[in-house]
Amino acid sequence: MIFKNTESCAVQEISKLRMHKTPEDAMEAFCKSELQRPSTFKGFPLAARSMYSFYIFTAGVEIPGVRGQEWVAEMGFVPLGGYGPAFARFIVDNELGTVVESPVIVNKAFHKDHANQVWIWAPDREKLEAWWTNRQDGREASKKVA
Amino acid sequence: MNLTNTQCCAAMEMYGMGRDENPRQHLLSVCKQMWPVSKWSSGDCTQNIYSHYIFHGVVKYGGHPDNRYSDKAGTLLAKFIRKNKLGTVVGSKPEWNRVNHPDHQVRVWVWTPDQAKLKAWYKQNRPPEWAPGYVVPTVPTTGVVTFIA
Numbered sequence: 257m258i259f260k261n262t263e264s265c266a267v268q269e270i271s272k273l274r275m276h277k278t279p280e281d282a283m284e285a286f287c288k289s290e291l292q293r294p295s296t297f298k299g300f301p302l303a304a305r306s307m308y309s310f311y312i313f314t315a316g317v318e319i320p321g322v323r324g325q326e327w328v329a330e331m332g333f334v335p336l337g338g339y340g341p342a343f344a345r346f347i348v349d350n351e352l353g354t355v356v357e358s359p360v361i362v363n364k365a366f367h368k369d370h371a372n373q374v375w376i377w378a379p380d381r382e383k384l385e386a387w388w389t390n391r392q393d394g395r396e397a398s399k400k401v402a
Numbered sequence: 403m404n405l406t407n408t409q410c411c412a413a414m415e416m417y418g419m420g421r422d423e424n425p426r427q428h429l430l431s432v433c434k435q436m437w438p439v440s441k442w443s444s445g446d447c448t449q450n451i452y453s454h455y456i457f458h459g460v461v462k463y464g465g466h467p468d469n470r471y472s473d474k475a476g477t478l479l480a481k482f483i484r485k486n487k488l489g490t491v492v493g494s495k496p497e498w499n500r501v502n503h504p505d506h507q508v509r510v511w512v513w514t515p516d517q518a519k520l521k522a523w524y525k526q527n528r529p530p531e532w533a534p535g536y537v538v539p540t541v542p543t544t545g546v547v548t549f550i551a
Binding site (some may be wrong): 258260262263264265266267269271272307309310312314336354356357359360361362363364365366367370372374376378381390 | 406408409410411412413417418442449450451452453454456458493494495497498499500501502503506508510512514517528539
């Protein structure tokens with residue numbers, strides 16, 4: 257997962273979501289990056305250890321007959337068509353914020369055999385912190401058992 | 403209003419709404435960039451555009467009550483697109499800009515244009531000088547050049 261600035265200082269774009277094997281892995285990477293970033297805006301207590309208001313992510317969602325799926329599977333990535341909706345569903349199921357999704361539409365300009373979708377995610381910071389803490393606690397507990 | 407790439411070849415970002423006069427102007431400006439008349443492009447609107455366009459706007463300013471227009475720029479644009487049936491617009495709820503301006507509320511929209519309707523709207527509404535084949539009218543002169551010392 258890579259973060260890219262947009263033209264708004266309230267919005268970030270998430271790219272390379274496909275590099276994560278599962279939505280949980282992607283969310284873990286997100287938390288590591290965004291929950292542990294110190295605030296540069298000291299005058300406002302709200303901004304302390306805060307994250308951006310919105311994160312946008314995009315994905316190809318229906319790709320009939322696309323080549324290279326075997327390679328993608330061998331590399332251990334989530335196959336095209338699954339990672340975007342899966343991440344959005346994960347956010348909604350775990351109540352980690354609100355997600356708004358665009359319609360699915362064919363990428364007429366560049367890939368006529370691909371359809372794409374865009375999601376806007378407004379994370380719920382408190383719930384995300386709770387999820388992240390639980391996740392870390394669970395890992396430590398499993399280490400002790402091992 | 404300007405366009406910039408995202409990391410996805412199906413989506414673009416629209417920004418700089420404060421510079422234009424109204425939603426119609428915003429949209430005309432964007433369409434001009436989608437279908438330019440240039441050395442490489444005829445401006446006849448045959449080219450396929452991106453699938454999604456993302457735009458954002460501050461909907462509430464804590465500290466700048468004078469900047470009334472910008473408060474509404476994003477909302478007005480979304481409304482204009484819906485009213486003219488130029489595609490689908492989905493929008494987020496307002497959120498505080500926690501990291502950089504905690505006294506600003508921001509919204510984000512994704513517009514999925516109906517390409518056929520947008521082309522028709524643009525052809526009908528663009529200024530004549532943006533249309534392909536427009537000839538700049540020449541001003542008749544006397545042919546006499548006067549130098550003033």
